[in-house]
Amino acid sequence: MPDRRLRNRIHEIIFEADTPTGKFFDIALLILIGVSVIAVMLESSEEWNQRYHTLFFYTEWFLTIVFTIEYALRLYVTVRPLKYALSFYGIVDIMAILPSYLSLLIPNSQYFLIIRVLRLMRIFRIFKLGQYLNEGDQLRRSLADSRNKIAVFLFAVTMLVTIIGAVMYLIEGGSNDGFSSIPRAVYWAIVTITTVGYGDITPQTQIGQFLSAVVMIIGYAIIAVPTGIVTSEMMRGERRRKPLRNNTQVCRFCAKEGHDDDAVYCKYCGGRLNPEQ
Amino acid sequence: MPDRRLRNRIHEIIFEADTPTGKFFDIALLILIGVSVIAVMLESSEEWNQRYHTLFFYTEWFLTIVFTIEYALRLYVTVRPLKYALSFYGIVDIMAILPSYLSLLIPNSQYFLIIRVLRLMRIFRIFKLGQYLNEGDQLRRSLADSRNKIAVFLFAVTMLVTIIGAVMYLIEGGSNDGFSSIPRAVYWAIVTITTVGYGDITPQTQIGQFLSAVVMIIGYAIIAVPTGIVTSEMMRGERRRKPLRNNTQVCRFCAKEGHDDDAVYCKYCGGRLNPEQ
Amino acid sequence: MPDRRLRNRIHEIIFEADTPTGKFFDIALLILIGVSVIAVMLESSEEWNQRYHTLFFYTEWFLTIVFTIEYALRLYVTVRPLKYALSFYGIVDIMAILPSYLSLLIPNSQYFLIIRVLRLMRIFRIFKLGQYLNEGDQLRRSLADSRNKIAVFLFAVTMLVTIIGAVMYLIEGGSNDGFSSIPRAVYWAIVTITTVGYGDITPQTQIGQFLSAVVMIIGYAIIAVPTGIVTSEMMRGERRRKPLRNNTQVCRFCAKEGHDDDAVYCKYCGGRLNPEQ
Amino acid sequence: MPDRRLRNRIHEIIFEADTPTGKFFDIALLILIGVSVIAVMLESSEEWNQRYHTLFFYTEWFLTIVFTIEYALRLYVTVRPLKYALSFYGIVDIMAILPSYLSLLIPNSQYFLIIRVLRLMRIFRIFKLGQYLNEGDQLRRSLADSRNKIAVFLFAVTMLVTIIGAVMYLIEGGSNDGFSSIPRAVYWAIVTITTVGYGDITPQTQIGQFLSAVVMIIGYAIIAVPTGIVTSEMMRGERRRKPLRNNTQVCRFCAKEGHDDDAVYCKYCGGRLNPEQ
Structure with a gap:
């Protein structure tokens, strides 16, 4: 053949x-x-x-x-x-x-x-693929493990920016073109709370600037939350880390990767791996 | 009946x-x-x-x-x-x-x-409410536990931005419309130290830009503080975590939630829970 | 008397x-x-x-x-x-x-x-002063313990922004008013690397924007450093934390605070504390 | 002689x-x-x-x-x-x-x-050089240890901003001078995801602003990743930390530093260290 x-x-x-x-x-x-x-x-x-x-x-x-x-x-x-x-x-x-x-x-x-x-x-x-794949895998697993916490956090942030946006629209809407609708004000709130701060929309009234300052201080405190989540998840991951050695073999039958060096058959479908390596 | x-x-x-x-x-x-x-x-x-x-x-x-x-x-x-x-x-x-x-x-x-x-x-x-409520609960507890530290931190930041704002007002106030009053200068200081950085108010004089750079470098170092607080609190929380299973029952008498699956009476008011679930 | x-x-x-x-x-x-x-x-x-x-x-x-x-x-x-x-x-x-x-x-x-x-x-x-003083004290001690690391870090950042500023001055200086001198370019580099990003000075040339993007990505990675320093110092601090109860007594002789509830004499100068409390 | x-x-x-x-x-x-x-x-x-x-x-x-x-x-x-x-x-x-x-x-x-x-x-x-060199060394080692993870992370971010930039170019390119080419849109994506946020290029269309908000929220979550990497690496470093005392001797033969106080010969090339210290 x-x-x-x-x-x-x-x-x-x-x-x-x-x-x-x-x-x-x-x-x-x-x-x-x-x-x-x-x-x-x-x-x-x-x-x-x-x-x-x-x-x-x-x-x-x-x-x-x-x-x-x-x-x-x-x-x-x-x-x-x-x-x-x-x-x-x-x-x-x-x-x-x-x-x-x-x-x-x-x-x-x-x-x-x-x-x-x-x-x-x-x-x-x-x-040095094995090593990098391993690191990438650890990162992905840490993020996956903290998925629920991050979902709850993002949901809370979404509600927060919606309410902040609506309040700012009521305060600034009349006099400031940047806050001409609630969606734009919510966009501003997201730009502010994530500390991106383009400056394309900025509060002009004194009460608007005061409220913005409060929002920033809040943002300052809560930007700590996702970091805290990921860090603690990573440190838990550290403990259960075990070395993983991969080669670049790809099964000819099911196209899956991640086979050990001494593997003869694909661990996913049982197909024989390429013998001439 | x-x-x-x-x-x-x-x-x-x-x-x-x-x-x-x-x-x-x-x-x-x-x-x-x-x-x-x-x-x-x-x-x-x-x-x-x-x-x-x-x-x-x-x-x-x-x-x-x-x-x-x-x-x-x-x-x-x-x-x-x-x-x-x-x-x-x-x-x-x-x-x-x-x-x-x-x-x-x-x-x-x-x-x-x-x-x-x-x-x-x-x-x-x-x-999957129980799980998410649990995660949300952990987040809330971590934040609640670090409440005191964050209060002290925010108080220190408030004093810092007030003083920085006043100094910048004295330096830039005369020549720069953005720093026309101390409250505006404090607003600028908050925008800067939280790294939001709208750019609606920026220092114009050389000494003002130098001081701003110092403020940013300081802000760079202290933005680490709330993260450090929340992370260490979360990792302490990790250790005392225990699984919590909730259902969606709500007591008909006191409208409280969080009853266990096998609960027959409300644990808050003693009222009998809805039997036909 | x-x-x-x-x-x-x-x-x-x-x-x-x-x-x-x-x-x-x-x-x-x-x-x-x-x-x-x-x-x-x-x-x-x-x-x-x-x-x-x-x-x-x-x-x-x-x-x-x-x-x-x-x-x-x-x-x-x-x-x-x-x-x-x-x-x-x-x-x-x-x-x-x-x-x-x-x-x-x-x-x-x-x-x-x-x-x-x-x-x-x-x-x-x-x-509830004792508690807050305690928290403030912990924060201060964590920052004090990480003082050396933060000094080394800030020194490295200072050298980095100086060199980045000089390079950007050479690239953008001719065509862009914002980069009219090295000190201004260094100010821009600090604004960028701390992620403040006012936008009062921005790169205009294609090579300048490319270099800025690299600087931001670098800044993205090194903003993690002070956080890492403070967090790990705080978690070390956690372990040696012990409760501390203070009252508000101030010694009449040396004006020092922090005396225990049962203290009769000032622990700093030996003066007798106010007996009528 | x-x-x-x-x-x-x-x-x-x-x-x-x-x-x-x-x-x-x-x-x-x-x-x-x-x-x-x-x-x-x-x-x-x-x-x-x-x-x-x-x-x-x-x-x-x-x-x-x-x-x-x-x-x-x-x-x-x-x-x-x-x-x-x-x-x-x-x-x-x-x-x-x-x-x-x-x-x-x-x-x-x-x-x-x-x-x-x-x-x-x-x-x-x-x-107090020994101490600072030691701290700097710890920092460098922590960063070196997390090199692989950071490389994987930066690679993922690079792919992400390229794709986001291309999508934003397709959405905003026609009506917005700021997004006049994909490289500029990628520059915008980097400015946004690192939370620098100059504001020199900002989305103008409603769909562009919506997508930007999503990008910021994503950036909010992933800015946590490098911090988590460095922090967990530092805390591992903490555990294996051991005091290191250096003096300022520099070998006359190979110009290497870091010799112990009681060293007589250079530990790198065996040359005799300066005897008259």
Whole structure:
């Protein structure tokens, strides 16, 4: 079965980064993705677009074709292509090429190509990936564990800014264009309580400024809350941390990652992992 | 006593969310509250109000009548109505309908209907409430425990901004309209030290900018204090955390919540809890 | 010795807050201080000053005379007046009356009366003082313990903003009025890295905006440092916390506070504490 | 070998701060560095430069010559000059004099003299240095330990702001000059999510303001993450902290610092430390 061996070989190159060829492929891919993202960003600038319009046009289509071939190959070498197509990376990969084709029908839709930036997440697979994945995993778990507390907190903040906004609308609404409606006043309250403070809407009356000062002092005290939540959750996480070593193998059957170095079969679907690593 | 059974049945539906009908009632109520809050917010916008004035008018009065009937029912089915009327939710419920009637006498008072947003707190009663109430309770307790420290801190900050404001008034007052009085300068100091930084008042003189920079650096160091307080209080709270399971039962006699699943009598007033749950 | 007993009685009233008369005196004093601070603040506002100039004038002088008499009494009843005069509260008390007399010689110096706000610190002596003093003490100790780390941190930040400022001056200086000198660019860097962000000076060139974005991301990461320092110091403080009960006695000889309830002699100078409490 | 003894004596004076002469030299040097940095900063200001141009010119050249002599002496007294020249301080020292000479060839390059501010780091060598170096070391180690987590976090933030920026460009781009290209919109997203909030670019449409509010609320929650990372890393650091006593000796052979008080030989290269301390 030369075809099978070819597919396994390609799978190893484009899905994994443990072999020199696989690593080279991933680095080249990352560079192309980076170039692509920068091209989309610069194309949106009138100034750059006028000067290099043709260049951007050809770069975009060249890269779209490259990524389309790569996507087709990924489908081809995976034993159950649908599993890959519906996995997180699979969805990102298709969304990274679709906008180019869509832009033939709908103008400006090529800007959705910016979604390609998500493909850069593959970067962790190349450089000391296990460690970084582990750190990222810890971060995600800490945030997930504090999800309920943060939900309660955000709900309380939402109610608070709604009421503050309505009160400020009543105080400032008449004399100040910035507070011309409650939604705008709520927007102001969020800008203030998060300490962003654009200054596009500011209180003008003395009582409005006094109330704003009170809101800021309150915001000063409650900005501590999410930090407290995440920090205490992280310190709890610290205690149960255990080292995790991963390699870059991806199951050919179900497209799941995170297999141990000595794993022979996929721990999720039982499929045999790529033997030629 | 069919009347008694009817009252108990209604009590179960409108006060609790353990039965399908009770849950349906609460979800419908939440949607109506949400619609009502959004209507009040949009009504305040000149643009929306001109286009949909009649719609807002009828929505507001329709919902006010619905909420009035609901409030009357709540009073009717509670054994001691005064207890409910004076409880937190009871006060919020009456404040959520009064402004509509007041707006017949005093123009613009309908904006106080925004207080209806507080009724959304009932949301926690429906979805996995025990857990969220527990989280909210932990947050509240952490903040309550650090109340003294935060009071001392806010007092120190208040003194600090007053003095900084006065000094900046003396430095910038003459040449800069923004610092035309000490209260305005104190407002500026609060905007600066909380890192909100609107930019509506900024120092213009070199010495004023130098002093501002010092104030910001100080603010940088002391913004750490409330976070430190809340975080250390939360981590202490972590240690004494114990799981708490609540249901949505509300005593018909004293309108208190938080009864255990196996409770037969209200733990606050001894009244028998609704038996048909 | 009736004189001695009178002095002790007065000492008890004006220095301590354990007796009803002492408490009443302190509360009355706090109200007068509050009135005085608000009067100074409002006087600085053109609008208020024009309307109530005479009222402010008489209030200020009336309160200055009251505070002068009070200061004289404090000197009179303390056994070693110099000790009191040179203590923290003694210096604040004299600075709270001097500016009024100075304003006869130097115009505008009455604004230094704002220093009276520091006298409000006596508020902790009245309401559950022991507890608050304790909390304040913990806060102060945590900050004192982290003094070295914060000094190192602030030094590093100072060097960082100087270099960032100089680079931004070279990039933006030519085309952007806001970056017309290195000190102004350093001021901008401080405004940015502390996340205050007035927006009075903003980068205009593309490279300047790119560098600013990098500075903000860096600032995002290092704003965590002082918080981390203070939090970890506070949690260490937690562990060695022990309850501390104070009363409001002040030694007549050395004007030091913080004596235990059962103390008969001053623990700092050995003088006998006021026996008639 | 009088030459050798002279070199050792000079080494002790200019490299160390344990003897009175060494301390005096370091303090004098720090003052000159401070004067130099302030002169460079003020020179950049049009206003100051016009008034004191000659003074700045002579100060700069005088100090450059002094620092050049000092640098030559440092090379002379070190046994292996190249090691010093390539050490961190050695590179800073040469970069602190080069721009002056470069300014003869390239105009404006004298502003790079601001790099002299890094020489101020020697300040820690004089006042209770061991302690501060220790604190700085702890800070650095905490940051180094959380490097991976912060890298993952910053990567995630970068992807987030890119996508937010692109979406805001699509929403606001047409009607709002501030969002005229994706890079500018990404700059806005960074300004917003770090809570800097200049206000030079603000959303104008209702949907743009709504999305901004969501971004701020998200930013509010994730600003907690770096703080949590650093705090938990610091508290882990606390536990393994052990006192560290350093003196100011610098090896004459390899220019490394951090030797114990009783060290006779350099622990890095085995060279004999300066015996006459």
